[in-house]
Amino acid sequence: MARYGMVIDLSRCHGCRACMVACKVENNTPKGSFWNYVFRFEEGVFPETRVSFLPRPCMHCDNAPCVKVCPVGSRHKTLEGLTLTDWDRCIGCRYCEVACPYGVNCFNWKDPKKNRYLDWSDPSLEGVELSHGMPYANPDLDLPQGSQGRHTAGGGRMKGVVEKCTFCVHRLEKGLLPACAANCPVGALVFGDLDDPESPPSQLLREKPHFRLLEGEGTEPRVYYVGGAPPTTASRQIEAVKARVER
Amino acid sequence: MTKEKKSGTRVGPKWGQVTRRTFLQGVAATSGAVAGSSLFGDLITLSPLPGESPKPLHEDWIPTTCWIGKQECGMLARRINGHVVKLEGLPAHPRNRGTLCPKGIAQIQALYDPNRVKAPLLRTNEKGVKGTWREISWDDALDLVAERIGEARDRDPSLFVWQKGRSKAKPLYDKAFVGATGALKLHHGAFCSDAGYRAMEYTIGMHGVMHPDFKHTQYLLSWGWNITGGGGNKYCWLTWAQQLVEARQRGLRVIDIDPRLRSAAHFADEWLPVRPGTDMPLALALCKVLIDQDTIDRPYLTTYTNSSHLLQEDGSFLRDDEGSPLVWDEETETPRPFGSEGISPALEGVYSWDGAQVRTVFSSFKDHISTATPEWAAEITGIPANQIRKIGRELGDNAMIGSTIEIEGHTLPYRPVAIMAYHMSQQELGFQALRAMTFIPMLLGAIGAVGGQFTDLTWKEHKNWKKLDNIEITDTPNITLKGSKYYPINSNNSSLVAHVMKDPLRYGVSGIPEVALLHHVNPLGSFPDQKANREAYAKLKFVAVIDPWLSLTADLYADVVLPASTLEKYEGPMKGTDQYEDAVALRIPPMEPIFDTRSEIEIYLDLCERLGVLNGEKGYLALVNKNLKLKPPYTLPLDKKPTPREIYDIWAKGQGIKEGVAFFEDNGVLLKGAVPASKRYPMAMDTPFGGVVPHRLYGESLLGYARKMEERGAPEIYWRDYTPFPVWRTPTLEGSPAKYDLYLTSFHKIEFKQSRTPIPFVRELAPTQVLEINPSAARARGLEDGDRVQVESHNAVTGETRKIETTVRFRESIRPDVVAMPHHYGEHTKHPWVDGTGPTPNTLFFTGEGYVSNTADQTYLVKVRVSKAPRR
Numbered sequence A: 001m002a003r004y005g006m007v008i009d010l011s012r013c014h015g016c017r018a019c020m021v022a023c024k025v026e027n028n029t030p031k032g033s034f035w036n037y038v039f040r041f042e043e044g045v046f047p048e049t050r051v052s053f054l055p056r057p058c059m060h061c062d063n064a065p066c067v068k069v070c071p072v073g074s075r076h077k078t079l080e081g082l083t084l085t086d087w088d089r090c091i092g093c094r095y096c097e098v099a100c101p102y103g104v105n106c107f108n109w110k111d112p113k114k115n116r117y118l119d120w121s122d123p124s125l126e127g128v129e130l131s132h133g134m135p136y137a138n139p140d141l142d143l144p145q146g147s148q149g150r151h152t153a154g155g156g157r158m159k160g161v162v163e164k165c166t167f168c169v170h171r172l173e174k175g176l177l178p179a180c181a182a183n184c185p186v187g188a189l190v191f192g193d194l195d196d197p198e199s200p201p202s203q204l205l206r207e208k209p210h211f212r213l214l215e216g217e218g219t220e221p222r223v224y225y226v227g228g229a230p231p232t233t234a235s236r237q238i239e240a241v242k243a244r245v246e247r
Numbered sequence B: 001m002t003k004e005k006k007s008g009t010r011v012g013p014k015w016g017q018v019t020r021r022t023f024l025q026g027v028a029a030t031s032g033a034v035a036g037s038s039l040f041g042d043l044i045t046l047s048p049l050p051g052e053s054p055k056p057l058h059e060d061w062i063p064t065t066c067w068i069g070k071q072e073c074g075m076l077a078r079r080i081n082g083h084v085v086k087l088e089g090l091p092a093h094p095r096n097r098g099t100l101c102p103k104g105i106a107q108i109q110a111l112y113d114p115n116r117v118k119a120p121l122l123r124t125n126e127k128g129v130k131g132t133w134r135e136i137s138w139d140d141a142l143d144l145v146a147e148r149i150g151e152a153r154d155r156d157p158s159l160f161v162w163q164k165g166r167s168k169a170k171p172l173y174d175k176a177f178v179g180a181t182g183a184l185k186l187h188h189g190a191f192c193s194d195a196g197y198r199a200m201e202y203t204i205g206m207h208g209v210m211h212p213d214f215k216h217t218q219y220l221l222s223w224g225w226n227i228t229g230g231g232g233n234k235y236c237w238l239t240w241a242q243q244l245v246e247a248r249q250r251g252l253r254v255i256d257i258d259p260r261l262r263s264a265a266h267f268a269d270e271w272l273p274v275r276p277g278t279d280m281p282l283a284l285a286l287c288k289v290l291i292d293q294d295t296i297d298r299p300y301l302t303t304y305t306n307s308s309h310l311l312q313e314d315g316s317f318l319r320d321d322e323g324s325p326l327v328w329d330e331e332t333e334t335p336r337p338f339g340s341e342g343i344s345p346a347l348e349g350v351y352s353w354d355g356a357q358v359r360t361v362f363s364s365f366k367d368h369i370s371t372a373t374p375e376w377a378a379e380i381t382g383i384p385a386n387q388i389r390k391i392g393r394e395l396g397d398n399a400m401i402g403s404t405i406e407i408e409g410h411t412l413p414y415r416p417v418a419i420m421a422y423h424m425s426q427q428e429l430g431f432q433a434l435r436a437m438t439f440i441p442m443l444l445g446a447i448g449a450v451g452g453q454f455t456d457l458t459w460k461e462h463k464n465w466k467k468l469d470n471i472e473i474t475d476t477p478n479i480t481l482k483g484s485k486y487y488p489i490n491s492n493n494s495s496l497v498a499h500v501m502k503d504p505l506r507y508g509v510s511g512i513p514e515v516a517l518l519h520h521v522n523p524l525g526s527f528p529d530q531k532a533n534r535e536a537y538a539k540l541k542f543v544a545v546i547d548p549w550l551s552l553t554a555d556l557y558a559d560v561v562l563p564a565s566t567l568e569k570y571e572g573p574m575k576g577t578d579q580y581e582d583a584v585a586l587r588i589p590p591m592e593p594i595f596d597t598r599s600e601i602e603i604y605l606d607l608c609e610r611l612g613v614l615n616g617e618k619g620y621l622a623l624v625n626k627n628l629k630l631k632p633p634y635t636l637p638l639d640k641k642p643t644p645r646e647i648y649d650i651w652a653k654g655q656g657i658k659e660g661v662a663f664f665e666d667n668g669v670l671l672k673g674a675v676p677a678s679k680r681y682p683m684a685m686d687t688p689f690g691g692v693v694p695h696r697l698y699g700e701s702l703l704g705y706a707r708k709m710e711e712r713g714a715p716e717i718y719w720r721d722y723t724p725f726p727v728w729r730t731p732t733l734e735g736s737p738a739k740y741d742l743y744l745t746s747f748h749k750i751e752f753k754q755s756r757t758p759i760p761f762v763r764e765l766a767p768t769q770v771l772e773i774n775p776s777a778a779r780a781r782g783l784e785d786g787d788r789v790q791v792e793s794h795n796a797v798t799g800e801t802r803k804i805e806t807t808v809r810f811r812e813s814i815r816p817d818v819v820a821m822p823h824h825y826g827e828h829t830k831h832p833w834v835d836g837t838g839p840t841p842n843t844l845f846f847t848g849e850g851y852v853s854n855t856a857d858q859t860y861l862v863k864v865r866v867s868k869a870p871r872r
Helices: A019-028 A065-069 A095-099 A179-185 A202-207 B020-028 B103-104 B110-113 B136-156 B170-183 B194-203 B237-247 B280-293 B298-304 B361-368 B374-380 B385-399 B429-442 B497-502 B530-537 B552-557 B600-611 B620-627 B642-656 B660-666 B698-711 B776-780
Strands: A005-007 A037-041 A050-056 A075-076 A081-087 A187-193 A223-226 A236-238 B044-045 B056-065 B074-080 B083-089 B121-123 B134-135 B159-165 B185-187 B221-222 B254-258 B270-271 B324-330 B334-337 B350-353 B356-360 B405-407 B410-411 B417-420 B515-519 B544-547 B560-561 B571-575 B580-585 B669-674 B742-747 B770-775 B788-796 B800-812 B818-822 B861-868
Touching: A005 B818, A019 A037, A019 B083, A019 B103, A019 B642, A050 B497, A065 A075, A065 A095, A095 B324, A179 A187, A179 B083, A187 A202, B056 B334, B056 B571, B056 B580, B056 B660, B074 B361, B083 B110, B103 B110, B121 B136, B134 B788, B136 B159, B136 B515, B136 B544, B136 B560, B136 B600, B159 B170, B170 B600, B170 B620, B185 B515, B194 B429, B270 B385, B280 B374, B280 B385, B280 B429, B298 B429, B324 B356, B334 B350, B356 B361, B361 B620, B374 B385, B385 B417, B417 B429, B417 B497, B497 B530, B530 B552, B544 B552, B571 B642, B580 B660, B642 B660, B660 B669
Parallel strands: A005 A223, B159 B185, B159 B515, B221 B254, B221 B417, B254 B270, B515 B544, B544 B560, B742 B818, B770 B800
Antiparallel strands: A005 A187, A037 A050, A037 A236, A075 A081, B044 B056, B056 B074, B074 B083, B121 B134, B121 B560, B324 B334, B350 B356, B405 B410, B571 B580, B580 B669, B742 B861, B770 B818, B788 B800, B788 B861
């Protein structure tokens, strides 16, 4: 069985944030919700300054603290290594959000249908069919996923539930890469079966020194980084995107 | 238009990713995972959501070409029931290889944006203030525009001006429409690199600015190249980003020369935080280091540049009776025509001939830069002298002068050092700074060498190579001042147009246009010196704007707005080459327009019909035939108005594609294979450099222009920079009082670069304008991160000051004497994601005399002072 994971090559990343937008379009996330986030960092004092980038999807931890604290079994691990949310079960307690040391969870303070960037109910769009409150809804997100047929791809989300990166579970089932990895213009996001020694991410891990974020937390992330170093307390975030602030 | 599904996984193995096949193998091994088609085919029925009835969904994929940027990436539009739900990269397209930049993906919102101009608009209030509008029919709008254009043309065709921002089908717009109507054409002149283009055309005859041969370059001066946020030469971003990353993986070294490190981020091995506007002295000092350490390519310089030409004391070439420039033949010790068989031209030397002293251009250049020491440049640029020496040494070492490499059976010079430079040429001394920078690869013999310096995507002479050397200076120029005694080397991208419009007689211009058609151009938003542009556009009697959104220019000065389609139209043809692989593509409408918008081609066909210039031998259709290079039997009949699709069908068939436009509707892009070495490397051509020699180290004609300008009474400020070698002088902005103690420059962000559009997905990433400032500079002014500040610019020529308010953002990656603002804020109106996001830095820049020189382009540099904003 494939057990998925991602290797992010920081030596390639331009910090362009195309992965963030690709994720938004693919997963129809509402305004202010970023399942994938690209940090832009600065360190040092002029002229000894360094600038770097760090994409941060959900780590899909093998020892996921969010799964442990979920009181209703909504947040769960799959046999393929994914950490997913069952929207039908989520009660919006936000324990997962508190437990996650990576800050990947986004709570829907608003009805996602009414949080779609533009007013798609404008009369001039008459005749354009809206689904989930927008004209470009991805119908795959409504499909039940996996052998258990659970709603984990994002289509059933509503006000008061937590959402996060699914590694595009609906695309994996079609044999496609997650949207962020498929689109990355510079091939910085390398996705595949970490149990297969010949998969591109496994090869990369063999070839290059790597690290995981907050390794000491014992979360066992399935996202690895090569080609750079982890951020430190000296890393200052620049050009931060204000996410999850609107209520 | 329905098509089969085109693609699964986008990223090929080239970028180190999973291929579709290997990935599917992985999936197949997964128990419980259902592979592709069984789950989601062309026709599926989904479980209904509560309150919805089950409905069949039909999925298809339409290949097309991105509309946002200038590099025209290939796209696949995923449609559900005929509506686009996602745009992805087209895997086959050489420019983007299955990927898209953030704007490319985000533009799906543009297709449906209800804040677009949704029908033709007629202004109902006075101009100069925010518009109030009435929707009118296309017939009424086109009738009115044609009537006003026609009325002006009948009196004098030059009373009608056509101005473009981004033109994506030049044969049909710039050539055919302008040709058929006789309009005066203005280019965008905005965030481009006109000074750089003119410098390259004049110096080495190629169109473009400076870029490397990424497959082979080992050492790159990233000179003002915004690696992570902008495009560089020719492309808006993505192709260079991909090639840079691959080159880095094999060990390319990058030296970043830029006041802001953020532009190059972790791709820079070394950062030279140059003082803005002082690139020329840095280039001249590097030239001196190269010459002093004798890392120069003598055979290239004597054979393919005018370095060996003999100069007389008056600065002109010594010529024979036929007018051919002479070189000193060391065999016969006599002057012989350049390029003569069997001679040994001297690169250096001072000789007596015919009772006078002559010296080679190269000797003269050595004298010219004898004082351009690293210490001299260090004082001006802020880069330590030892660092300049080190870069010079590394350039010399890495150039491997004398080495060759085999490419496709050709033995070619191998000089793996190059410069990437583009927007930075938009500075007061841009033309001469770029000339000086070009001398670096010239001295190293890297022009067109493998791994060396390139400017265009193939080696092809540009018409300006000869034109710019033979300008007839006129006393009666038009508003562009092209060929004038003020700015003889000047494309029609002039930033001076606004100033000429205000006071034409001052420049000997007899009349100004009355009617303007603005094609995706927003001078008030995207050109520097917004105030001058406001005054100029106020003088136009009638303005029609073609734009999908309401630009600031349209809102203030349009009489009529013609709503253009974005992606949803036929357009092209577009080059698809990534400089190594050739391709051609079309834009294919992925769906019907939602609103009452039209493609530019439809607009021009209708306007030409109304103006009576559609048919006939000199009409629009004939000019489309000519400029699309259509040959019988694949030509447009001159008596019938075609649809855009019919035009491209005939064009495609003329290209030998038997399916016609349907080929592009199916595939999006036609791959033409690898660019052969003989088209790419000038020493692999039948005639080296395609005969475009000698490269002009010495600009004899520049000196000639200066003399003619002076003779005709132009003040020194106009001719002082028309020097045969680049001459450094203190830039005009240094004349501002000392209290204007910071340099303001501007930059592009990857979120908006080239976009000209208000797209919420990318607006969310960077919603408002900021002023980047070094913390030490900020604290010295009592400022903390996030403070509201007032930025006041000063015009050192006129004394005028301008003020705006914005928010400071601390950056250690910027020089302490520099502040920077990004573009693409405050350019459009009537959009919830754009209103109130300004101001644009263009409100603070100046473009008049002093702030621009030789080529009358643009300056994105001014002295400012920054202080806490007054409390309200």
